[in-house]
Each structure stands twice: as C-alpha cells, then as structure tokens.
Amino acid sequence: MMFAAVGRWSTRLTHDAGLSTRNWFVFGLTTETVIRDSSYDLIPLSREASSLLTTRAFLRLDGIQQLGFVSRIWPGAKHTRFEHSLGVMHLMREALERLVQRGAAISDETARTAIAAALLHDIGHYPFSHAIEELGPPVSTHEAVGRELVLSDDIGSVLRHAWRVDPERVARLIHPGTEELPDEDRLVRGLLSGALDVDKLDYLPRDARACHVPYGGVDTSRLLDALRVIEVDGRQVIGIDDKGVSPLHSLINARQEMFDNVYWHHTNRACMAMLLRAVQEAVLAGMPPSQLTRHDDASLMAALDTVDQPETTRRLIGNLRDRRLHKRAIEISARAGDLYVYLSSLFTHPGRRRALENVMAARLRELTGLRVDQGDILIDIPKPERWRTDVWVEFRRPPVGFTTVMPWYEVVGIRPEHLKAYEEHRRLIRIVAAAPIRDAVRAQWEQLLLPLLASR
DSSP states (O other), rough: EEEEETTTEEEETTSGGGGGGOOOOOOOOOOOOOEEEEEEEEEEEHHHOOOHHHHHHHGGGGGGGGGGGGGGGGGTTTOOOHHHHHHHHHHHHHHHHHHHHHTOOOOHHHHHHHHHHHTTTTTOSSSSSSTTTGOOSSSHHHHHHHHHTTTTTHHHHHHHIOOOOOOHHHHHOOOTTTOOOOOOHHHHHHHHHHSSOOOHHHHHHHHHHHHHOSOOOOOOOOOOHEEEEEEEEEEEEEEEEEGGGGHHHHHHHHHHHHIIIIIIHHHHHHHHHHHHHHHHHHHTOOGGGGGGOOOOOOHHHHHTSSSSSOHHHHHHHHHTTTTTTOEEEEOOOGGGHHHHHHHGGGGGGGHHHHHHHHHHHHHHHHHOOOOOOSSEEEEOOOOOOOOOOOOOEEOOSSOTTTOOOHHHHHHTTTTTHHHHHHHHHHHHHHEEEEEEGGHHHHHHHHHHHHHHTOOO
C-alpha cells in the first residue's frame, strides 16, 4: 500500500484493491488519491483538486479555524477552512452524481465548474470566521475576495489548464453579484448557496462533532438521495422528493440549534467583538483592508500586535491572546422594542457603533471615576440571518390536498416568517465590557444607553 500526504492529512493511493469497487473517474476528473476525513472517512481526491491544494491561497485556509474563537469554549473545535472546503467539494460531487444518475442534464464541464467552485468557495475567507467582514466597506465580503482570487493568475491558470473550465464561470458561481447566471449555472449554484446547499450539509455536522455537542445532526445521506431537478414555472430548480421533507426540517433545526448554542455563544461573540474593534482601529489608522485576506489566524494576531498599530488595537489583541476576555454585562432582546431596533440598525453602520461605544466609555468614566479606555465597552450585534425555505418538493403520489410539486414550507406548515420570528427572539444584542468594569456597566447601563436613544 502506498501513502502520500496533503497538508496534515494522510492519504492513500486508490490502487488499494479495497477501493476498486467504486468508479472514481467522473465528470472528466481523474481521481488518483483518497484522503481521510473526520466526517466522511475516505474522500476521493482528484489530480485536478490536488493541483489547487498546493496554491498559496488555498494553503492559507489550513491556518484559519472554521469556528474562529469557538475553541476558547470547546477546545476540540480547531478544524479549519481547509478541511471544510474539502468536505464541500466532496458533497458537491456526490450531489451531482446522484442528480445525473436520475437523468439531470448536467454536462461534465458544468459539473467540474461546480466542483471547483465548491472547493474554492471559502478561498477569500478572512481569519477568525466572519467577524472581520462584519465591518462592511471598505472591507469586502469573503465571496467578493474569493472571486478576485479565482481570477488571479495563480488559481485561474490551474482552473483553465488542469480543470479545463473557465475561471470566470467558477468565480460567478462563488460570487454572482448582480449578474444573471445561465440556466445550467443557476441550477448548480443552488447546490452551493441556498436553503439546501452542500456548504451547510458539511459545516453543521462537522462543527457539532468538533464541539462534541448534541446539536447539528443532519441526515446528509438521505437528503442527497432525495435531491431532484424539478421544473417550476418553466425553470429547472434543485428540489427534493417527499423522502427529503423531514431531513430538510432537521437541517433547518440543526442550523438554528448551532446558532443558539455554539455560534452565538456569549464568549465566542465577545471575542469576535474584540477582534472586530481591533481591526476597525487598525483600518482607520491606515492598514489596507486588502492585507487582511493575506493572513491566517496566527499571522493576523501578530500583525495587529506590532508597535505601529493603534494602542486600542494592541490592547484588545493582547487581551485576546492572554484570554483576558470581555464579559457580557447586558443582554438586549427583541422585546426591548425601540432600543433593540436602534442597536440592531448599527450592524450596517459600524462607524456609528464605534462612536456609541466611545461615548459609553466616556460616560462611564464620568459617572464612576473608573479608568475606562476606548474599546473597554463594546456592542456585539450578531448578523441578522436569512432563513430560506424556498425548496420545492415533488410527490410521485401526493396525499389528498397536496399537489405534485409544492414549496417545502407549504408541505410542513412552517413559513419563513415563523423561522425569522424565532431567530429574532433568540438573537441577543450584548454590551460586553472588560472584566474590571463589567459590574459598573451592568449597574449603569440605563444611564449609558437610554439618554442616547432619546436624543437620536
């Protein structure tokens, strides 16, 4: 038996007789290696995919933890964007194989384009999960950065020559912008980003397993088996048969459970607020946003902890490094009415949020005489989530009262607005503060916030 290595994963060449029962040569890709993965055991790795894994941009993903600061709470959650990307590629290939076996008209070139896009979908990701891109312009989304990287000479030439696909086409699947995709590309993009996509099918179970929490369970195999191409209003869309109705419900529930218990955990969110403010100060002081996606987690922390960075940046980064983390002082729910609405609106106005944080710090100093530095009081505003349920269900023999093709939410009676209402009531806005002043913020929060609300 022969062995090879990719990154920190052991791989095995596929002329192992134990693997000969499966046809690894699909869509014009030549699979010569398998890679052991914590979620799927053996993932076929094509020669074309291997050529992308060695690019500098892709190797950077091996230094970016998938869950950012979640490992501060669950130490085992140190899996990376690198392995997640391999998993998404694997599920995309599996999904396309099943659809083609059921008669879907997807060409080999389109399939290769979609598989390449799945492997590269996070290539532009910032360090530490999603915190940094919440700053908004001039910080671009990771999809926009990914599009630029896919079109670069380094990756573009690999796609053009090894994969035999158009880099522009791959880039559009990752970040369509306002462009209208051709029908075949629009169809496969539904597998990469949508209510039922291979991205969620990989990260939810992978994240749950790494955190060792009883949430995030998804019947991935059954959902993939349920995939169908369905014609709706004269257009073909990715849908499911009736056997996928319950597994899709479990996927939606798993996503909310993981937000409730992992992604929105107060310690993780406090760390993200600290990093966001540290990067915000650095960018305001002149750090080009384009530099941020050249870093992995460790190199970004080092870059933000140099003498030429603002004092607030260095202090917050030092506290993150040494686990002197901000603590939650106040949590504000959707039932707080105007206060919640006002603070929630600051998500899209990070400059205003920073100004409010500075005013609160100055006001607390005046009220208590305590030392309160800029950045000691932060407002954590989780991103409002989109709860898409626009998946079509096809019945061979629909129950009485149903039709042959129906939206999933009509089949189960759970409308998007119901899920959105649940999310809004679970999504808390937090005032987090440096540990020495947390109790003072908790005691004085009304005097810190309510006069500002009244003077808007």
